[in-house]
C-alpha cells in the first residue's frame with residue numbers, strides 16, 4: 001500500500017512516522033533555569049555532522065504557544081547536556097517524560113542521581129555511560145508545533161573503559177522503537 005500523508009491526520013502521521021523511523025536514539029536532555037534542573041527524553045534526535053559536531057533535536061509545546069521546559073531552557077541559557085539511556089536507568093527516563101510544572105525538577109521529584117563534571121554545563125545523569133555537553137547552535141524554522149534545535153557538542157563524558165585506542169566507543173544504549181524501548185543487539 002501507499003500511504004498518502006495528506007490523507008492522514010496529525011496523530012496517525014506521528015504514529016506511522018515514529019513506528020517507521022526506528023530505532024531512534026534517545027536524547028535525555030538535562031537543562032537548568034533559576035537553579036531548577038530539568039531532565040526529559042526526546043527521540044526526534046539524530047547527529048547531523050561531525051564537523052561541526054552537531055546534533056538536531058525536535059522539541060514540542062506543553063500547550064499552545066508554551067514551549068516544553070527543555071526548549072525554553074535551551075533557548076534561554078544556550079546550554080544542554082545530552083545523556084544516554086541504558087538498561088540501568090530506563091525506569092528513570094520514563095519518569096522524566098512526565099509533564100511537570102516549570103518550577104518542578106524531575107531530578108528532585110524522582111530522586112535521580114546527577115553529577116557535574118563541568119561547571120559551565122548542566123549536570124549529567126550519573127548512571128549514563130556517556131553524555132554530550134552542548135551549546136545552542138541554531139534553531140530551524142518549521143511551521144507547526146515542533147521546534148528543531150541544532151546543538152553543538154563541545155565536550156563528551158565517557159565512562160572509563162568505553163573508548164578504545166582506535167577511538168571507537170562501546171556503549172549499551174536503549175533506543176526508541178515506536179511506543180517501545182529497545183536495546184541494541186548484535187546481528
Ligand SMILES: Cc1cc2nc3c(=O)[nH]c(=O)nc-3n(C[C@H](O)[C@H](O)[C@H](O)COP(=O)(O)O)c2cc1C
Nearest residue numbers: 040041042043044058059060068069070097098099
Ligand atoms: C522515549 C521518549 C521520546 C520522546 N521524544 C520526544 C520528542 O522527540 N519531542 C518532544 O517534544 N517530546 C518527546 N517526548 C515527550 C517529552 O519527553 C515530554 O513531553 C516531557 O515531559 C518534556 O519535558 P520538559 O517540559 O521538561 O521539557 C518523548 C518521550 C519519550 C518517553
